[in-house]
Amino acid sequence: MSEADVTAAPSRVGVAPQRPLRSRAFRWFFAGRSISMIGSFMSPVALAFGVLELTDSAASLSAVLAAALVPMVATMLIGGGIADRYRRDTVLRLTSLGAGLSQSGVAVLLLTDRHPALLLPLSALNGVFQGLTTPALRGILSNLTVGRGLQQASSLLASAGNTARIVGPTTAGLLTASVGGGWAIAVDAASFVLAAACFARISLPDLPPRAKGAPTMLAEMREGWTYFRSQRWIWSVTLAFAVFNATNMGFWQILGPVIANDTIGPTGWGVVLSARGVGALLASVVLVKVRLTRRPMRPALSSMALATLPLILLGAGADLPWLVATFVAGVAAEFFTVVWETVNNTHIPERLLSRVGAHDEFWSSLSFPLGQLVAPALAAAVGTAAVALTGGGVAAAAMLLTACVPALQRIEIGK
Structure with missing residues (x-):
């Protein structure tokens, strides 16, 4: 087996193990x-x-994106400590409502052509709500389904997300080009x-x-960290994604x-991003029906090397191939996402899912704003092509090396 341990199944509401939509x-x-x-x-x-x-x-x-x-x-x-300590459905409805209010403020600023500096505090507030939401999302699936239903539920959610990935960027590009980005943010x-209203109908x-004398949230957060760092199969993937x-x-x-912005414009960029969604949607639809292999982590990580193709082609000066590359990247990324979600929900104890998931998200995302902030300076110093080619190559190498970690090769999921 793996280094992970498995505990008794948690309480679940209306679970239909083989048919989550029931x-x-x-x-x-x-x-x-x-x-x-x-x-x-x-x-x-x-x-x-x-x-x-x-x-x-x-x-x-880069400043506005990093502010979030x-x-x-x-x-x-x-957020991981909160999501494991309180009902995850309650956490989701409150954070979704907060995100809706903060994004409304961003929409107003864009629609009234205010200075971008005013976006920074609202972007930061939206980032806080996202940070509190993510661990709850990582943990709630195990409250709603079990067994074979975990892969199906992950694939169904991925299919919905990838449909949104196709429709969303293209629609945003058209709206931005015609009436301005503020209206897309308003949507x-x-x-x-609306999501908060839906989550209010869930009753865990x-x-x-x-x-009396139960561990404090700080102690529980330390427990999550202890588990995370003791599981080589988790932190090695986290490091690769950092x-x-x-x-x-x-x-x-x-x-x-x-x-x-200087070539294909916002509409073209929306189409390029939507091509990734088409690939991801195809992969997620297939994975609703097709069972994963018994030991899926090595192929999943190896496939992630293909997700670097869009950046590498960007550095190579490609144009139309972006559509093909982002499609392939979408397939690869979605395959990994479904595998990782299924493996996590199978091997991590339910009571620790949000805390461990928070560490996975935290350490892998910590480098994200750094990359965004240094990209303009590096491009100005050595050129866009060199930055893109080097970045894509380093990212691909990180995935391929991690696929060779023995602890990951031993991870199994149920038949």
Whole structure:
């Protein structure tokens, strides 16, 4: 077996192990996530080109994006403690409502052509809500389904997310080009509010009253860290994604829109991003029906090397191949996502899922804003092509090396 241990199954609501959509609670969760993801995939395109329209500055864009990322990363660990200590459905409805309100403020600023500096505090607030939301999302699936249903539920959610990934960027590009990015952000704000209403229809059991002398949340957070660092199969993947997020995703999110703004424009960039969603959707639909291999981590990590193709082609000066490359990257990334979600929910004790997931997200995302902040300076110093090619190559190497870790090769999932 693996280094992980397995504990007794947690309490679940309306669980249909083999058919997650037969569970009322899962259906409301699925609806809420589907709605919020449509708006969320519109937001990056709208925000990027809204800021560039006002400033024509890559540095301003990186500052606005980092203003959300830094607070998001900073609050993930406490978000993990909260999500394992309180009902996850309650956490999700409150954070979704908060995100809707903060994004409404961003929409107003863009629609009224205010200075981008005013976006920084609202972006930071939105980042806080995202940081509190992510650990709850990592843990709630095990409350709603079990067994074979975990892979199916992960694949269904991925299919919805990838449909949003296709529709969202293209719609945002069209809206941004026609009436401005503020309206796309307004749709994102509305989606969070609607998601909060859906999450309010989920009713997980109340947690048992805390006994006198029970561990504090700080002690529980230390327990999550102890478990995380003791599991080589978890932290080795986290380390690989720390490299990947800095050198691949961080560079791509800054260099991509800057180049597209001078070439294919916001509509073309939205189509390029949607091509990734098409690939991811195809993979997630297939994985609803096709069972994963018994030991899936090595092929999943190896496939992630293909997710660096868009950045490498960007550095090579490619144009149309971006569509093909982002499609392939979408397939690879979605395959890994479903595998990782299934493995985590299978091998990590339910009571620790959010805390351990928070550490995974925290340490892998910590480098993301760093990559975004240094991308403009590196591009100015050595050129966009060199930065893109080097970043893609380093990220691919990180994935391939991690696929060789013995602890990961031994990880198994149920038949």
